[in-house]
Amino acid sequence: MQKSLHLDPNKCTGCLQCEMACAWENHRSFTVAKSRIKVFTFHHEGRFVPYTCTQCDEAWCMMACPVDAIRLDPVTGAKIVLEPTCVGCKVCTIACPFGTINYVAQTGKVQKCDLCGGQPACAKACPTGAITYVDADWTGLGKMRQWAGKTDTNPATV
Amino acid sequence: MRHVIIGSGPAGVVAAATLRKADPAADITLVCGEAEPPYSRMAIPYLLKGEIGEAGTHLRKDEDHYRRLRIGLVRARARAVDTAARRVALVAGGDLYYDRLLIATGSRPSHETIPGMDLPGVHSCWTLADARALLAKARPGTRIVQMGAGFVGCIIMEGLLSRGVDLTILVRSGYMVRRMMNPTASGLIRRWCEAKGVKILTHTQPKELRSEGGALQVVLADGASLPADLYLSVVGVDPNLDFLQGSGIAVGQGILVDPSLQSSAPGVYAAGDVAESVDCLTGKRQLNAIQPNAVEQGRIAALNMAGRPVHFKGSFVFNVLTTLGLVSSSFGTWQGTPGGDSAEVLDEARYRYVNLQFDGDRLIGANCVGFADHVGAFRGLIEGRVRLGVWKQRLMEDPTRVMQAYLAAAHSVA
Amino acid sequence: MAWTKNVLRVNLEAGTCTTEPLNMAWAQDYLGQRGLATKYFVSEVDPQVDPLSPKNKLIFVTGPLTGTMAATGGRYSVITKGPLTGAIACSNSGGYFGAELKFAGWDMVIFEGASPKPVYLLIIDDQAELVWETEAALQKHHQDPQLRVAAIGRAGEQGVLYAAIVNDLHRAAGRSGVGAVMGSKNLKAVAVRGTRTDAYHLADPEAFFKASEAGKQVLAAHGVTGQGLPTYGTQVLMNVINELGALPTRNHRDVQFEGAMAIGGEAMHEKRPTDGKANLVTNGACFGCTIACGRISRMDPGHFSVKDKPQYHGASGGVEYEAAWALGAANGVSDLEALTYANFLCNEDGFDPISFGATVGAAMELYDLGLLTKEQVGFELPFGATEAMVKLAELTARGEGFGKEIGLGSRRLCAKYGRPDLSMTVKGQEFPAYDGRGLQGMGLAYATSNRGACHLRGYMVSPEVLGIPVKMEPQATEGKPAMLKAFQDLTAVVDSAGICLFTTFAWGLSDIQPQIQAACEGDWSEERLLLVGERIWNLERQFNLAAGLTGKDDNLPPRLMKEPAKTGPQKGAVSKLDLMLPEYYQVRGWTPQGVPTPETKARLGV
Numbered sequence A: 001m002q003k004s005l006h007l008d009p010n011k012c013t014g015c016l017q018c019e020m021a022c023a024w025e026n027h028r029s030f031t032v033a034k035s036r037i038k039v040f041t042f043h044h045e046g047r048f049v050p051y052t053c054t055q056c057d058e059a060w061c062m063m064a065c066p067v068d069a070i071r072l073d074p075v076t077g078a079k080i081v082l083e084p085t086c087v088g089c090k091v092c093t094i095a096c097p098f099g100t101i102n103y104v105a106q107t108g109k110v111q112k113c114d115l116c117g118g119q120p121a122c123a124k125a126c127p128t129g130a131i132t133y134v135d136a137d138w139t140g141l142g143k144m145r146q147w148a149g150k151t152d153t154n155p156a157t158v
Numbered sequence B: 001m002r003h004v005i006i007g008s009g010p011a012g013v014v015a016a017a018t019l020r021k022a023d024p025a026a027d028i029t030l031v032c033g034e035a036e037p038p039y040s041r042m043a044i045p046y047l048l049k050g051e052i053g054e055a056g057t058h059l060r061k062d063e064d065h066y067r068r069l070r071i072g073l074v075r076a077r078a079r080a081v082d083t084a085a086r087r088v089a090l091v092a093g094g095d096l097y098y099d100r101l102l103i104a105t106g107s108r109p110s111h112e113t114i115p116g117m118d119l120p121g122v123h124s125c126w127t128l129a130d131a132r133a134l135l136a137k138a139r140p141g142t143r144i145v146q147m148g149a150g151f152v153g154c155i156i157m158e159g160l161l162s163r164g165v166d167l168t169i170l171v172r173s174g175y176m177v178r179r180m181m182n183p184t185a186s187g188l189i190r191r192w193c194e195a196k197g198v199k200i201l202t203h204t205q206p207k208e209l210r211s212e213g214g215a216l217q218v219v220l221a222d223g224a225s226l227p228a229d230l231y232l233s234v235v236g237v238d239p240n241l242d243f244l245q246g247s248g249i250a251v252g253q254g255i256l257v258d259p260s261l262q263s264s265a266p267g268v269y270a271a272g273d274v275a276e277s278v279d280c281l282t283g284k285r286q287l288n289a290i291q292p293n294a295v296e297q298g299r300i301a302a303l304n305m306a307g308r309p310v311h312f313k314g315s316f317v318f319n320v321l322t323t324l325g326l327v328s329s330s331f332g333t334w335q336g337t338p339g340g341d342s343a344e345v346l347d348e349a350r351y352r353y354v355n356l357q358f359d360g361d362r363l364i365g366a367n368c369v370g371f372a373d374h375v376g377a378f379r380g381l382i383e384g385r386v387r388l389g390v391w392k393q394r395l396m397e398d399p400t401r402v403m404q405a406y407l408a409a410a411h412s413v414a
Numbered sequence C: 001m002a003w004t005k006n007v008l009r010v011n012l013e014a015g016t017c018t019t020e021p022l023n024m025a026w027a028q029d030y031l032g033q034r035g036l037a038t039k040y041f042v043s044e045v046d047p048q049v050d051p052l053s054p055k056n057k058l059i060f061v062t063g064p065l066t067g068t069m070a071a072t073g074g075r076y077s078v079i080t081k082g083p084l085t086g087a088i089a090c091s092n093s094g095g096y097f098g099a100e101l102k103f104a105g106w107d108m109v110i111f112e113g114a115s116p117k118p119v120y121l122l123i124i125d126d127q128a129e130l131v132w133e134t135e136a137a138l139q140k141h142h143q144d145p146q147l148r149v150a151a152i153g154r155a156g157e158q159g160v161l162y163a164a165i166v167n168d169l170h171r172a173a174g175r176s177g178v179g180a181v182m183g184s185k186n187l188k189a190v191a192v193r194g195t196r197t198d199a200y201h202l203a204d205p206e207a208f209f210k211a212s213e214a215g216k217q218v219l220a221a222h223g224v225t226g227q228g229l230p231t232y233g234t235q236v237l238m239n240v241i242n243e244l245g246a247l248p249t250r251n252h253r254d255v256q257f258e259g260a261m262a263i264g265g266e267a268m269h270e271k272r273p274t275d276g277k278a279n280l281v282t283n284g285a286c287f288g289c290t291i292a293c294g295r296i297s298r299m300d301p302g303h304f305s306v307k308d309k310p311q312y313h314g315a316s317g318g319v320e321y322e323a324a325w326a327l328g329a330a331n332g333v334s335d336l337e338a339l340t341y342a343n344f345l346c347n348e349d350g351f352d353p354i355s356f357g358a359t360v361g362a363a364m365e366l367y368d369l370g371l372l373t374k375e376q377v378g379f380e381l382p383f384g385a386t387e388a389m390v391k392l393a394e395l396t397a398r399g400e401g402f403g404k405e406i407g408l409g410s411r412r413l414c415a416k417y418g419r420p421d422l423s424m425t426v427k428g429q430e431f432p433a434y435d436g437r438g439l440q441g442m443g444l445a446y447a448t449s450n451r452g453a454c455h456l457r458g459y460m461v462s463p464e465v466l467g468i469p470v471k472m473e474p475q476a477t478e479g480k481p482a483m484l485k486a487f488q489d490l491t492a493v494v495d496s497a498g499i500c501l502f503t504t505f506a507w508g509l510s511d512i513q514p515q516i517q518a519a520c521e522g523d524w525s526e527e528r529l530l531l532v533g534e535r536i537w538n539l540e541r542q543f544n545l546a547a548g549l550t551g552k553d554d555n556l557p558p559r560l561m562k563e564p565a566k567t568g569p570q571k572g573a574v575s576k577l578d579l580m581l582p583e584y585y586q587v588r589g590w591t592p593q594g595v596p597t598p599e600t601k602a603r604l605g606v
């Protein structure tokens, strides 16, 4: 069974070890601005929400790419960006309705989570178990909702 | 089952691959109207910049793609469609018979109706052939007068300037990219371009082109005249419908389609720039000439053609644009709606701008300049018609927190 | 190489920003952050300078491990001459700001002069500029989710002498009035965005990952850093210290507080009878921190202090131990919600809850003695008056009414009302939450701290309460001067490295050294690091002596020397500072007057 990243906001403390690990994995730098996983702080709610691509089935980014620069990794199921092919048009960044593929000005290319080829650095770095790489068939939008439903607060009212 | 697809742009190419997946035994023919392997127009700006070669524009990089998927490529242009006989007539002669037909002929540049448009030195920028011609002629110092500063007009500027040309842009209205950007965003883009050495003349329109001493003279409405080596006309696009005359297929601005993307003729579908479907925000019929719409419609049309009923829920216009390095984007009803709230932050010095438009507690449109992180969330919020609840007010106070609003309101994670 | 090797020099007078290379010879002698900035400061600033004059400078500085995956590698410090004390001030903060500054490519930002009008510094990678803006516009910039901001609040603008610099909304360079200096310079905020991937490099990445990973495991396995701090925060200490009889109460009249249970870490977890929710929402981490001691609290929306103020109904930074003590025990208040509200104000308006709470305690004693009247204060001010404490927090933040006097700190307050002896301060800075009678080593640590009374210069609580690294009896004096020196030097190293002092509950130098060694070029043996720490300590001391302080200022208030602890296990104890101080000078290599001898100076090269 293919594995996917399971992100649990209930455990996250906002330490950004995951962001540093991701930035290091892909840019040989700890500069978190370059991370593909992002931890969003909800100050008012006192909550930290790690978030990255769920490798959704629809693969809007991959479909929208005009030059075939986003491909499916048959081993992990990740949608991966082939940097040399990417022209930096950014159409994928607005096509993905989850906001999880982003343009990197320095490289002129986009980047998104590629599951580190099956060894996610973020999951390894997370000290709280908020990120785990698990056997589960909950990639995709519906599954993301399922994940969301597991959290205990109600968004629009708090 | 014989599937014929006219047009090998993104809509056609995605449709073909989707058909193969959905219907392994089908017979699939893809009619390519240009003498190129299927390519993407969107990649042309990068070809002009010299960042990629022609092969870099090809929609599929795997050369074997079409053979492997048993997609028959036919170099031909469709001349007419006979829906009764289920037959497509080709310009060069010969016919193609279909059980299901997809029209994915995209659009072409609108034609200006002033004298002199047929002179040498007058170009458009829509096809690979156009790009080749521009590349051959645009040299350091070449004087280019470009009519139009819409989306395509803006996106090709960098490629032109990178070749050292002398660029003057004529804008009929007062604003650049006026179909995508509000006056503030448009003004930022203009100021940025001017700072980079582009001459921009608004409220300006040529009335005639003349050839004088091997160069062009662009005669403006006020009688003044601009010398030019090249005149580049990029004033908008129109769908490729001409060959459908007499077919009985109902057209409005484009081919009218139902939620399964079928036209008025049974078995005939349409997708991409050429199809007129509905705006999922306003419910109104519209053309939506953007790449993500083309591929989505190509996919859905193909599934329906293969007998898997899927409804197209409508689309809305969103676009991201890089003008000489300045990134801007536009989503949905960026003009706002009567009675709806709006919020914005502007940092003129740093060319940063976010403007949000709401209808009640839903986001319906946005304009951004210099703000490119997590912009997909705009689509998620707008297309998902997500009720923002308390986040509406928070976005009113700080429009940059869109991704947080999206996570909280759409995914209940906060 | 974990330095960016860039210093940003900002002249607020002229409105200029210039770049200069980091003095790498100094980096080899002082490591970074506290040590390195102190070296710059001491080299550039006249020790006699009036702290609030334009001639004083203000330095924001990161360490070599700031912005790395080393656990807690997110610290920065602010160095200046402190307005409360007239001594060197160095205040350390976590949050995300420091790492961002590093990612933008800066080890240090030195502010000189004062701006003619309110200004903030905007740093976006290698671009830095001073921006003149109205407050409203500034706030809009604050809201840019991409920017990390360190700012003063109203307290810094009003000249509260213990004003703080608050970053990331509720992390603070809290003590010693660094925010007052910032305010005196008309500098409102520093906003930074760092996206460079080439800002600095690790000397040996492979060794670094090995060392930092090992360090993380040590933190996770340790009871304090792996369990106590994440669960209860520093508030884990409230009941422990109270039971030990070392919890200063009501301006140090008492050493045990009957309300301790109600304001401690356990209480924060308990469901409130009023709304059924606990004060604590969750724990939060600073950048890179695998401990995550931070308290995120939400108030009871029905509490009198916030009933009509919905802006305080959301979650925000909750009370840490020192704050809970100062806002609570120090003035006899045991209402956790009130403390939380006052703490929110401290974060929002930027002032140090320790100095504030302790000053309120002093005012309450003056009131109790009839030296301060209701007319002077504007309301009654007995010990334990919750509403008065809350009111004073609001007034102090705004610089209004009696709050203006509270904002000057307890030394000035007690002097003004004729009882300087009632000021529970050393060198003008208020004590934190441990009684120098109950914990003899802490008494010595307070007396000798280079920035005035402080628990973060040599945390003798570790040996005296927690038994780290060895157990020392609270009342013993033997061996404490040497232990304190070791703690002070080690702390100076930790404060100069870019990591959090709390790691040292679990980490010894042998855990830290490999991380520094792998990150930085050069030889960073344990011996050398301790020498760096000692060098820093002596450099700070030199500055203070030059600023006019003497060994006579290494003292404790008479109350701690003469009034015995009234209750608890330490009953009857007074501070035995006079027994320990000479020995301390000796182990430091100082004269009996507390001046570093020429040999010591030569040995350390200061």
Ligand SMILES: Cc1cc2nc3c(=O)[nH]c(=O)nc-3n(C[C@H](O)[C@H](O)[C@H](O)COP(=O)(O)OP(=O)(O)OC[C@H]3O[C@@H](n4cnc5c(N)ncnc54)[C@H](O)[C@@H]3O)c2cc1C
Pocket: A089, A091, B006, B007, B008, B009, B010, B011, B012, B031, B032, B033, B034, B040, B041, B042, B043, B044, B045, B076, B077, B078, B079, B104, B105, B106, B107, B125, B126, B127, B152, B155, B156, B240, B243, B271, B272, B273, B274, B289, B290, B291, B292, B294, B319, B320
């Ligand atoms: C320079 C440029 C930049 C662009 N940038 C962007 C961008 O950044 N983002 C974005 O969303 N969109 C962009 N677009 C628009 C985008 O390219 C189109 O929306 C997209 O190509 C539409 O796809 P399509 O398949 O519907 O049509 P097309 O790509 O136009 O393909 C139609 C195909 O049909 C063929 N054809 C036409 N008539 C016939 C016929 N009678 N017989 C046979 N074949 C025929 C054509 O030759 C062509 O191959 C850009 C366009 C241009 C020109």
Ligand code: SF4
Pocket: A053, A054, A055, A056, A057, A058, A059, A060, A061, A062, A079, A095, A096, A097, A098, A099, A100, A101, A112
């Ligand atoms: S980046 Fe977005 S569209 Fe692409 S796979 Fe991930 S979630 Fe799907």
Ligand code: SF4
Pocket: A021, A022, A023, A025, A035, A036, A037, A052, A112, A113, A114, A115, A116, A119, A120, A121, A122, A123
């Ligand atoms: S799996 Fe890898 S690429 Fe994806 S977010 Fe985690 S570290 Fe980054």
Ligand code: SF4
Pocket: A011, A012, A013, A014, A015, A016, A017, A018, A019, A039, A048, A050, A125, A126, A127, A128, A129, A130, A131
């Ligand atoms: S490493 Fe884990 S705990 Fe830390 S911010 Fe990332 S998800 Fe949260």
